[in-house]
Amino acid sequence: MSIETPNLPSSFLDAVNPLPSATIRTRWYMCVIITLSSLNYPDVIPQVYAHLDANLLKPMSPDERFLAIRQIREGLIKSTGIVGACRTGNAMRTLSHCIPEELREKDSPRSKEPEDMVRKRGKEFWSNIYARNPAFDPEASVRASPDYAFIVREVLYARIFSFDGVLDALTTGYAIVSGLYGMDCQNQLQHHMKGMLFNGATKKDLEDLRELCLTLANVLGIRFRHGPAPIPTIPEESL
Template structure:
């Protein structure tokens, strides 16, 4: 069954031009991650085309490779939120847009030991949740010790905490963008707080919310829940 691919209007792209140059790639990454989570991977070529015309085309080959690598890493990080199916569709769609010389030939994660990954994952998990008064660290363990193991040891270790390409805060942007697409309110609160702990401001969270919910509105997506409140660390 074929469906029509929506076209993002010219007005959608206007905010990216007012961003500092260092933040523009992150904006595109959030859009790609949100499209993956919302199950609109067929819109990703429009995003890559706009990125290429307005940013990549002005960079050196090495910088282009680094930028596209960070775009892919945002999707890989979002696998821990969205799952392999939608992320796989998005990643393969993105790959069809990317020229051969900007593709990766090996997995950096495969080169590190299980011990290194698990230690780093525990540290990242702690940085997200340690100052969150509303978070119950034993809730997942009570629900299922095996689920808690998979999340903390596998997802945080191998996927979410990997810091060879993007930092903690940028990882937070990817995770929260994915959570908006999933309409996952409880986790949105926790990970927005995690972003605050890792250096985001309330204004940053408001802008990210506007981007993700604005994109969903353009695509005609209706969520079950309302707009998530922006938290503070005191809550």
């Protein structure tokens, strides 16, 4: 039995058009595609890509188009650590079918990085999110499972989240939080929204991202177990 793919209304997709820069519009498309992946609606991604192509990519130079698509792909890769390989894989392959040959990547930059360097970078990235957060217990994961804690810190943060060859720390936060909204993962949403604040986001940025992700879910008829995640605050001395 086939399941019909829902159509995103133009009123939702066209909300990207007034955003003030190509960088911010690219990030908007990235967040929408990651949320669709997290919600398990990869079949809707071609609609988003068609809008992206018509409204953002066409006026760009070839190098600008490649960079925009690379940033969206990188956002999906970062979200693997939140959403998991299966949903991310479905989304990445669906997106790949939309992308012309000249916008594809030919190699893996992560595979060329030395292990000691990525572990150091991962520790710094992890600390920048959690070390200044008094609500976070850094030993909770270790008590739960030392092996799980190792995977999170030495694999997910080192190899996935902290890679800075394409996205900066703040845009990485957008990717992570978009995936968390789709997963309705409230505790981690609080920690990673604080991480975004530590990396330069404003309360308005977080409110706009929450509205985008929850509006998309509402358009698709998704009903979450929890209500909208409250926007956190952080002490000034933590900045």
